[in-house]
Amino acid sequence: xxxxxxxxxxxxxxxxxxxxxxxxxxxQVHAIMGPNGSGKSTLANVLAGREGYEVTGGSVVYRDQDLxxxxxxxxAREGVFLAFQYPVxxxxxxxxxxxxxxxxxxxxxxxxxxxxxxxxxALVKDRMKLMGMDESFLNRGVNExxxxxxxxxxxxxxxxxxxxxxxVLDETDSGLDIDALRIVAGGVNSLRSADRAIVLVTxxxxxxxxxxxDFVHVLSGGRxxxxxxxxxxxxxxxxxxxxxREAASA
Amino acid sequence: MxxxxxxxxxxxxxxxxxxxxxxxxxxPMVANATVSALRAAGRAAFEAxxxxxxxxxxxxxxNLRALARRAFAHGGPVPVPDDAxxxxxxxxxxxxxxxxxxxxxxxxxLSDLPTVSGLDIASLASLIQDPEAELxxxxxxxxxxxxxxxxxxxxxxxxxxxxxxxxTGTVISDPVYLLFLSVPGAEPQTCHPRVFIDxxxxxxxxxxxxxxxxxxxxxxxxxxxxxxxxRGSRLRHYRVQDEATxxxxxxxxxxxxxxxxxxxxxxxxxxxALARLDLEVALNQPGAExxxxxxxxxxxxxxxxxxxxxDHFAPHTRSTEDYRGVLNDRSxxxxxxxxxxxxxxxxxxxxxxxxxxLLSEQAEVDTKPELEIYADDVKCSHGATVGQLDQTxxxxxxxxxxDAEAARALLTFAFAEAVVxxxxxxxxxxxxxxxxxxxxxxxxxxxxxxxADA
Numbered sequence: 001x002x003x004x005x006x007x008x009x010x011x012x013x014x015x016x017x018x019x020x021x022x023x024x025x026x027x028q029v030h031a032i033m034g035p036n037g038s039g040k041s042t043l044a045n046v047l048a049g050r051e052g053y054e055v056t057g058g059s060v061v062y063r064d065q066d067l068x069x070x071x072x073x074x075x076a077r078e079g080v081f082l083a084f085q086y087p088v089x090x091x092x093x094x095x096x097x098x099x100x101x102x103x104x105x106x107x108x109x110x111x112x113x114x115x116x117x118x119x120x121x122a123l124v125k126d127r128m129k130l131m132g133m134d135e136s137f138l139n140r141g142v143n144e145x146x147x148x149x150x151x152x153x154x155x156x157x158x159x160x161x162x163x164x165x166x167x168v169l170d171e172t173d174s175g176l177d178i179d180a181l182r183i184v185a186g187g188v189n190s191l192r193s194a195d196r197a198i199v200l201v202t203x204x205x206x207x208x209x210x211x212x213x214d215f216v217h218v219l220s221g222g223r224x225x226x227x228x229x230x231x232x233x234x235x236x237x238x239x240x241x242x243x244x245r246e247a248a249s250a
Numbered sequence: 251m252x253x254x255x256x257x258x259x260x261x262x263x264x265x266x267x268x269x270x271x272x273x274x275x276x277x278p279m280v281a282n283a284t285v286s287a288l289r290a291a292g293r294a295a296f297e298a299x300x301x302x303x304x305x306x307x308x309x310x311x312x313n314l315r316a317l318a319r320r321a322f323a324h325g326g327p328v329p330v331p332d333d334a335x336x337x338x339x340x341x342x343x344x345x346x347x348x349x350x351x352x353x354x355x356x357x358x359x360l361s362d363l364p365t366v367s368g369l370d371i372a373s374l375a376s377l378i379q380d381p382e383a384e385l386x387x388x389x390x391x392x393x394x395x396x397x398x399x400x401x402x403x404x405x406x407x408x409x410x411x412x413x414x415x416x417x418t419g420t421v422i423s424d425p426v427y428l429l430f431l432s433v434p435g436a437e438p439q440t441c442h443p444r445v446f447i448d449x450x451x452x453x454x455x456x457x458x459x460x461x462x463x464x465x466x467x468x469x470x471x472x473x474x475x476x477x478x479x480x481r482g483s484r485l486r487h488y489r490v491q492d493e494a495t496x497x498x499x500x501x502x503x504x505x506x507x508x509x510x511x512x513x514x515x516x517x518x519x520x521x522x523a524l525a526r527l528d529l530e531v532a533l534n535q536p537g538a539e540x541x542x543x544x545x546x547x548x549x550x551x552x553x554x555x556x557x558x559x560x561d562h563f564a565p566h567t568r569s570t571e572d573y574r575g576v577l578n579d580r581s582x583x584x585x586x587x588x589x590x591x592x593x594x595x596x597x598x599x600x601x602x603x604x605x606x607x608l609l610s611e612q613a614e615v616d617t618k619p620e621l622e623i624y625a626d627d628v629k630c631s632h633g634a635t636v637g638q639l640d641q642t643x644x645x646x647x648x649x650x651x652x653d654a655e656a657a658r659a660l661l662t663f664a665f666a667e668a669v670v671x672x673x674x675x676x677x678x679x680x681x682x683x684x685x686x687x688x689x690x691x692x693x694x695x696x697x698x699x700x701x702a703d704a
Contacts, residue, residue, distance in 0.1 A: 049649075050649075072649050106651050
């Protein structure tokens, strides 16, 4: 589904990714771990097409297309979803409107009929139940006045409504207390399926107690330096990241 | 202020507009002595100052050259627009009385005046020829002709307009709709209507003043509104200026707010080539409160100048102000907001904010929030911003599949909606949302947003 080859990228003239390789197949869950500054969030933002993240080399192929050629909205319509590390507050644009506009933009792109207000509400209320969210939130501004936990939950709700093929979750666990973490993880787990791939970008192993990954990669210095299964995450938790760097340079 | 200030080279010749104004002011006397006296005072005040020029501090950013060139005709025959044109200009769906004015003249045939219990409505024109008619004591006393040349001109030509008075303790739920239509004639017309609203003790009322052109009028509307809020009263005052982008519009709203009374002012501009509004509120007694919402959505070469002033004369008074501008093309906005906390006005709150969104590199805004504080136990804040759309929010929307143009339109709409959303009259809010969308380059992209509350 996703094939990243020798990806190099810079932010503000500073080289962050230095030849990153990653293969993700449908049905898989990959965890990308690494210390601060290793390039985790840069990878997530490059995949979503954020301005200011300049690709200086390498390639990203998503479902036989050059992902880097697509505008952010085209990527989204092709089924790529980024759950933001810091979801943005947009006062004046209500959640229901955003969800409906986003969903119908995708459906239109796929040649499917747009949902009417009734069908849309039925769908979104069902997904909100899954995320333990109150219906009143639909008429509030996007993330406006939400707590950190509510914002992250809202990201997963969007994901549950949009049903992406490839979901990239950027530090979705940061700032969550244990109850919120359980709900968020429950939402993600319910979206695991044979035709969907999930990439979890995280600093801590904690999230992986709730969402069991098929692969764990360690990112360091802008490259993947080690790949393993879920036990690698546990090892990182007990030993820290330093040994992986030494292992990589050895 | 010099007599020739509108004439930039300082030559002694009066501008075409001013010459025409002076001729109009020398018009015939009226039967009502009070009106005659008010007119004479207005005329004297206007003749003492003449049209303001950019050397006057209050007019520094608004050049009246384009206005001054035109010899506006006054008091000619009133064209009668057909019903369909009136109804398409009017905001439909509002319950309550509707008064329609054409080029300042009240037109009974187009109006709808059901009896509203607890509310007196009178057309000013019907009173001025009546020697016995009693006029409100404070008519022309809330607006100071010495400070405002256009108000002086309006007062000197006092004839048309409306007087509204609530009865003590009455809550009037249906809004009063004042529709001012500007209709072009052979030459540019001017009109000088006056609105006087007396909110009696413990009463509650909503009034909408709506200014629209039929056709591409180059008329000048010069209107003065006086608002008197007695103890414990509540007045919601909506003012929507949506005249043709070729028109001239000057307005003054002057309010006096009494003990525990509350004024809500909504002031929205979409139209006119040149518009200027002075909003002045005196919080005279403890507990007096004002909320000021403002929006200007401009494009082309439109120029809109809002000057607001709040005087906190008494302790325990409160003012909040949120004015927003959306400026496209080569349009220009001016905001000057003054809050003055007078001596002994302790325990007051005054908050003021002006934010501007520039959608084009040629658009321009001059903003100046000012606080003058002569008391020491007060809570005050003020601030102004001028900027472009938030890039992070833009990316967030695009990452959800919304294309860049639609995302920009959506964020712009949301910015204006913060002000528009405070309008409680739903048909008015819908019309405003449509007007905001219409001011955007790509309205079709957000048309389904209007009324899209899920």
